[in-house]
Amino acid sequence: MWQTATVRCNVQHRKTAMGRRGYMDQWSFDQLRTRLLEGADPPAGVADGVGRSWQRCRTLGLKPGRSGTDAMLEQSALERIRQRNERLIAFAQPELANLHQQIAGTNSAVLLTDAEGIILQRQGDPAFNRRSQRVALQPGACWGEAARGTNAIGVALAEGRASSVHGAEHFLESNTFLTCAATPIRDATGKIIGLLDVSGDQPARQLHGLGLVRMGARMIENRILEAEYPEAVYLYFHARPELIGTLGEGILALDENGRALAANEVAKAHFPQLVPGYAFESLFDATLDRITTFNNDRVVLHTFQGINVTAIIRWPGPATRISGAVARQASNPSSDDPCPTLHAGDPDFVARMQRASRVFNNGIPVLLKGETGTGKEQVARMLHERSDRSDGPLVSVNCAAIPESLAEAELFGYRPGAFTGASPEGASGYVLNADGGTLFLDEIGDMPFALQSRLLRVLQDRCVVPVGSTNPIPVDFALVSATHQDLRGEMAEGLFRADLYYRLCGLEVVLPALRERADLEGLIDRFITSTDPTAALSRTAKECLLAHDWPGNLRELHNVLRTAIALREPGRPINAGDLPATLHSEASTNTETPNSTKGELRETEERCMIEAIEAHQGNYAAAARALGVSRSTLYRRLHKRCQG
Known part of the structure; x- marks a missing residue:
């Protein structure tokens, strides 16, 4: 009807x-x-x-x-x-x-x-x-x-x-x-x-x-796959070597025994029989343990369909496999490791840096978030140095340190005589100084609200109008921003422009606090060795360091260790007395619980962790979510258990 x-x-x-x-x-x-x-x-x-x-x-x-x-x-x-x-x-x-x-x-x-x-x-x-x-x-x-x-x-x-x-x-x-x-x-x-x-x-x-969204979805799926299994061995392959690194490459994630964890759509199209648990040697005429290769080295593999493919094998973390054995390469870090100085073997941290570097080098702005002292400035420098703009300048601006009355002139420059006290020669400003390179806006959450609209206009138009001028000047730069604040919360309160946030945040990269990282002990050992190869930590001193929450993160860690190395007497290890008094009190508080009770609690927690990992077929990320802890905490606790 x-x-x-x-x-x-x-x-x-x-x-x-x-x-x-x-x-x-x-x-x-x-x-x-x-x-x-x-x-x-x-x-x-x-x-x-x-x-x-x-x-x-x-x-x-x-x-x-x-x-x-x-x-x-x-x-x-x-x-x-x-x-x-x-x-x-x-x-x-x-x-x-x-x-x-x-x-x-x-x-x-x-x-x-x-x-x-x-x-x-x-x-x-x-x-x-x-x-x-x-x-x-x-x-x-x-x-x-x-x-x-x-x-x-x-x-x-x-x-x-x-x-x-x-x-x-x-x-x-x-x-x-x-x-x-x-x-x-x-x-x-x-x-x-x-x-x-x-x-x-x-x-x-x-x-x-339709072609654009298909390509975009494949890029997203590849990122999700690599982030889901940071501890996996990754195989990137294509029948044509020059197409490795493009959307046409197959990606296969394997566990340490060479069993398939997951694969992207291209890999599944190559191997229709591929399911989780499928063995590497059932796909290729080789075994994973017998392949001798470093990260980023290429190897030719033969499939049972009679096709030769070129592959890159990426071993987990900053490790490399030689003749089937995983060995640390602290003295010769892989070129696939974007930021070797900021970690000591935390695979989750490495994965975040790899993702950030890849995105930034494609001209997409990166927003770094993290507590004070987590290394945001060092990461910004790494992104610049690994990008196609490394020959250009890296201009760092601390948005919290610029006086509000001078912020516009400092950022965008000014013409001679633009205001009282202006230099007779004028000034180009931070943004123009970054032309051809990278602009790093640190503490972006502290930028005055009135200035945010001016910055938004520059990011949209890629032109700068200096104070006292009406002529726009074209400018070309890559953008990294950093903050320790909750910008989404500030947006909700009307303190930060939402349109500026989405211009800054092509990819948000959270730098984990030091207490959440799996490589705290390795960072301590490496810093001491690099500062004074003759220095060593006593067992009590190490326990104090590992028990501390490190609210100042890497910056606090470096200051504490630098001071302890200076205070120690020649010929003896660093003792607890060489560390700040706050670390002693934390360690003594931890010892108030009877050792037997602490041991039982720790054993129970670790057993729950192991059971969760087994229940999720070795997927650390899924196990961590089920337990309600960070993946880094899971790595660190089980790493200590394995170390005895």
Whole structure:
């Protein structure tokens, strides 16, 4: 009964769609929608899956003339969902920025959704943003089929594969001005955890949109895979050596026995039989233990399908395997280790630095977060030195140390006579000084609010207008920012601009506190050896150091050890008396618990840890989440157990 009425479209929609291509010319806008409503086979040119989606929409009782704008979450509910998907957002952020750059000026937007089709993040052209908000194509809106009818996000979720939907192919009439392409994002187990989508107001189907989101999703999935198993042996391979390091490479994660933990989609396409637990020697005519290679060295492997592939094997952490044995290379760190001076074998820290270095070298801004003394400035220097801009300047700006009255002139420069007391020659400012290199904005959370809008304009336009001038000066720099503050909390309180935050945060990298790291003992030993090779720690002194919480992190550790080395008497080890009194009190407090009780508690905790790891098939990350502790804590406790 309602079919005739619901086929009717408003005049504006009809005019917009009639001129579109993407299906056969003889099929007008109304004819196509009538055919789809009647359940007939779609004509040639209509995207695959659209007919099935319309059938599902009819089964759900949806009507084309209804509005989908009611399927919106309140801000508090959206924030909870974003928190649950924090890892997905962090891994996807670089690709959102990258895709946004590629589609800039095309009246489009890039969207990230969760596994239910709820939009988590969006980056798009301002003109399209205004129009798309009428149909709630924005964070907090659900775009599953049940809420919005046939659309690329809904179809991709329903069918578990990439999808595109154009114009009149949308079930709801209000959405027919859109052309969309979406593809699922899967975790290391193959489960869909979100979707990447490009949507726009376009006169014709954008065939490249589907290719862009597929590439973006593959990049995100590869990052997730590498982060999920930081302790794994990784195999990167391709039949053509020059394509290793591209999206065409296969990635295989193996445990220390050569059993498969996970693989990316390319590797699964090479080896359809590949499942978790599959042996390395069942894939290649070799055994992992017999391969002699360093990190980043290449080796040719022969598959049982008769194909030769070139592979790079990355051993876990700063370790390398020679003739099947894992050996530390503290004196000759691998080139795959971006920051060897800031760790002593913490695989989680190494993985974070590798991810940050890769993203930064692709022109994506990095935001470093961490407590004071965790090494943010050293990491910024590492990112610069390993990037393509290493020949340019690294300009560091402490945003908390610049007087507010002079901040604008210090950052953006000024012309001669721009203000009272200005230099007769004028000044170029920090931003222009970073041209061709890297700008490091330390303590960005302390930047005055009024100055944030000026910085945002510079980041958007890549031009600087010095104080006292009206002429913009082009500037080209890579950007690293750092803070110890909760910028999201400051955004909620109106103290920090949200639009500036998303310009700064292409990838957020959290530097763990020293107390959370797995390599504390190794850092202590290495610092002492590098400062004074004749120095050594007494057992009591080491216990004091390991029991301390290190609120000042690496900076505090270095100061304590430097002082202790200076205070020790020649010829004897560093004793507890050479350490600050606060460390003694902490150690004595820890000894108030009877040794037998402490031993029983520790044994119980370690047994729970081991059982959790076994229950999760050796997945340390999953075990740590189940126990409610950090992965670094898990590594450190079990490392100490293995050390006796």
